[in-house]
Amino acid sequence: MESWVRTLVLMACLLLPGAVVECRIRHYKFNVVMKKTTRLCQTKPIVTINGQFPGPTVYAREGDNVLVKVVNRVKYNVTIHWHGIRQLRTGWADGPAYITQCPIQPGHQYIYNFTITGQRGTLLWHAHVLWLRATVHGAIVILPKFQVPYNPYPFPTPDKEVVVILGEWWKSDVEAVINEALKSGLAPNVSDAHTINGHPGPLTNCSSSQGFTLKVERGKTYMLRLINAALNEELFFKVASHLLTVVEVDATYTKPFKAETVLIAPGQTTNVLLTADRRLGRYLVAASTFMDSPITVDNNTATAILHYSGSLSTSPTTLTAPPPLNATPVATNFTTALRSLNSNKYPASVPLTVGHSLLFTIGLGVNPCSTCPNGSRVVADVNNVSFVMPTTALLQAHYFNISGVFTDDFPGNPPIAFNYTGTGSLPTNFQTMNGTRLYRLAYNSTVQVVFQDTGFIAPENHPIHLHGFNFFSIGRGLGNFNSKTDPANFNLIDPVERNTVGVPSGGWTAIRFRADNPGVWFLHCHLEVHTTWGLKMAFVVDNGKGPNESLLPPPSDLPTC
Template sequence: MHHFVIFLFPKSLSTNADEPAYITQCPIQNGHSYTYDFNVTGQRGTLWWHAHIFWLRATVYGAIVIMPKQGTPFPFPQPYRETNIVLGEWWNNDVEEVVKQGNKLGLPPNTSDAHTINGKPGPLFPCSEKHTFAMEVEQGKTYLLRIINAALNDELFFSVAGHNMTVVEIDAVYTKPFTTQAILIAPGQTTNVLVQANQAPGRYFMAVRPFMDAPLTVDNKTATAILQYKGIPNTVLPILPKLPLPNDTAFALSYNAKLRSLNSPLYPANVPLKVDRRLFYTIGLGINPCPTCLNGTRLTASLNNITFVMPHIGLLQAHYFNIKGVYTADFPDRPPQPFNYTGAPLTANLGTTSGTRLSKIAFNSTVELVLQDTNLQTVESHPFHLHGYNFFVVGTGIGNFDPAKDPSKFNLVDPPERNTVGVPTGGWTAIRFRADNPDKEFGSCTAIWSCIQGGV
C-alpha cells in the first residue's frame, strides 16, 4: 500500500510501510491483513492511498484528507463546505486479466472502458449503474473541491459548467491562487479548487476527459457528475462544460506554468539552491525479444535504457540482512548513449537492458533530476512520482534539455512543490529535492502500465 505522499514517520526514522511491493516490504498476501499505524504531525492537505502491486490500484484506493492544525486558517477564503472528487478509470473486464493479456501479446493492455467521478461514469455513458454523483450547493456560497486523479494511466481535464475554479493547493501544498475554467491533473496528483456558486440556480455538469497529445490510443470518453443548486428539481437538464480539446498542448503548458508555491513567511518554498548531485534520466519504450509474444517482441518501458526487474524479496529486507544477488547499486546517473532524444524515431538499437539496479544518494544531499522524454517508439507524457519526498519543479520545456542554457531559466524562487509531476510529451522536466528520508525510495512512473512493463 502506498500513501501519496504522507511521511508515515519522522523522516529521521523510517518509511518502511509506505512503498510498492518488494521495495521496502513484501505485499499483503491473499487472505491476510496489515494494520498501518502512523501519525501525520506537521502535515495537512489532500492526499490519497492506493494498492501498489500490478493493477490492483484500479479499484483499491481512497482519499486521505488532513485538516490544518486546530485554530490554523486556510491561506484563502474559508469555504462553506468541501467535497472530495475522486477521478478514476473503469474496465468492464477483470483488470488483472487485461494486463495479463497485454503482457502475453507483448503489447499495451486495452484502454479503460470508462472514466468515473466518485465511482460513477455519469448519465452520458451507457452503464447499468444509473446513479450519478451529485453535489448540492447554495446560491452565493463558496465550496472547496478536493480533486484526486486515481486513474491508472490518463492525465485528465476537469471542469464545472458555467463556473470558474480557483486553484489553491496541489499535492497537499498551498499555491498562489489563480482562476481557471479547467484544470489538468495527472495520475497520482491532487488539486484543491474553490468554486463559488454564483450562477443562475440550475444543474451543471462537472466533467472529466483525458488529455493526450501523443499518437496513442486512450479512452476518450467523458465522465460527468452534477453540481446542483438547492431547490432545483432533478428534471432540469444539466449544462455541459466546454472542456479543452483532448490534444490541447497549449492549454496544458499554460496551465502548468501558472502553478507557483505560495512562498510566504508561514509557508516558505525551501528550494535547494546548491546542488550536490545531478541526475539525467531518459524515459522511453523499447522493444525486446519475446518468442511467445505477438510478432516475437515485447514493448518495454525503461529509464536510462534499463528495464526494472521486480525482485521477489523486499529490497530493504535484502539490504538489512545482507542478502546477495537481489539488486546492484549501480544505476547510472545518465543514459549510456546520448542521442537526439525527441528527434525522429530510432530504427535500430531499440532493445533495453534489464536489472534490479538502484542509485545510492548521500544522506541530506541536494539532488537535481532532469527527466527527459524520448522518441524511441513515440513521444508521450510521463507522470512521475518520487516516493517519500516532495520536490520542487524548477523547470520544464519541449524538446531536448540543454544543460548549458536551460538551467538559467529555472524558477528557484516559487516553483511548484509536488510529489508527482507530468513530463510533457516530447519534452523534459527538472526537479530538485533534499535526500533527507533515509530509506530505499522508489522513483516511479504513475502510469501503471509503464511500471508493469518495467519503467520505474
C-alpha cells in the same frame, strides 16, 4: 471518569474529523474484500476496501499517528501505498510491493503505522501491487494543526469541503486485461469509461446508470479535493459556467489562481475553490482525457452534476464542452501557472546547490520475447534500464545487508547521448537492459534530476512519482534539455512543490529535492502500464548521524515473501 473522557475524545477524533479536538492517534481497519459492482449496465466482482468503491477516506490531522490494519480476504496479494505521505524514517509503511515490503498474502494482515509530519492537504492511498489500484483507492485528508485562533488555511475558509475522485472503469476483469497484454507483448486494452466518485455519469442507453451529484447553495464556497486515481490517463476537469480557484496541489499550498480547466495526472491531487455564484439550476461537471501523442486512449468523458439547492431535478442542465483530446495549450497554461505559496509560514525551501546532477531519459523500447506471438514485447525504461522487480523487498535487503538482491550502480546519465526527441536520428536498436539497479545517496544530499522524454515508438507525457519526498519542479521545456542554457531559466524562488510531476511529450522536466529521509524510495511513471513495463527505479538513502537520521527497525508483523 477519566477513562470515559479519553474514550469520548478518541471517538470525536475518529468520527468527527473536523472536530475541535487535537487528536494523536487515528485507527482504521481496511478489510480487502470482493464486491459485486454494476457499471455500464454490467455487473462484475471487484476488489475493494470494506466493500466501498472508491474506498473510505482516511482523515487525520498534521502531527497525528495513523495506524491502518489491512486484512487481506481476497485471492490476490495486496499492499497499500499512502501516496505523498513522507514516511519519515518509516519506509516500512510506504507500501509498494517488493520495494519496501513483501505483499500481504491472502488470509494475512499488516498494520501500517506512520506519523504525518509537516504535511497538510489532500493526498490519496491506493493498492501498489498488480493493477489492483483500479478499484482499491481512496482519499487522504490531512487537516491542519488545531490552534487558537483557528485559521486553518492561508485563504478564506470554504463553507464545505468535498472529495472528488477521478478514475477509470473496465468492463472486463482488470487483472485479466494486463495479464493478456503481458502474454501478447502488446499494450493492454484501454478502459471503457472514466468515473467521478466511482460513476461514469448518466448514460442514455443504460437506465440504471446513476451519476455523482454535487449539491450546493447559492452564495457559498466549496473546496473540491480533486484526486486522479486513474491508472493510465491524465484528465481535464471543469464545471460548466464556473471558474475554479487553485489553492493547493499534492498537499502543498500554491499561489491562488483562477482556471476554467484543471489538468490532473494520475497520482496528483488538486484543491480548488468553487463559489456557487450562478443562477439556480444544474451544471455539468466533466472529466476528460488529455493526450497529445498518437497513443490509443479511452476518450469517454465522465460526467457529474452540480445542483443548486432550490432547483428542480428536472431543470435543464447547463452544458460544457471538454477541451479537445490534444489540447496542449490548455495543459501547458495550467501547468506553468502553478507556483508555491512561498510565504513566511509555508516557505519554498529549494536547494540552491546540487550534490547530484542526474539526467534520466524515460520512454519505451522493444525487447525480444520468445513466448510472444510477434517475438517481441513493448517495454519501458529509465536510462535504458528496464527495472526488474526483486523477490525480496529492497528495503529489507538494504536494512539487513542481504547481498544479491540489488546493485547500487544505476546510471546517473544515459549510457549513450543522442537526439532524444528527434525522429530521424534515434538509435536503430530499441532494446533495453534489464536490472534491479538503485542509485545511492548520502543522507541530506541535494539532488537535481532532469527527466527527458524520448521519441522511441512515440513521445508521450509521463507523470513521474517519487516516494518518500516532496520535490520542487524548477523547470520544463520542449525538445532536448540543454545543460548550458536551460538552467538560466530555472525558477528557484517559488517553484511548485509536488510528489508527482508531468514530463511533457517530447520535452523535459527538472526537479530538485533534499535526500533527508533514509530508506529505499521508489521512483516510477504513474501510468500503470509504463510501471508494469519497467519505467521505474529506486533511490537508496543511507542513514545519517544518530537515531533521528536513521531508518527505524522493521515492525514485528512485517509480511514475509
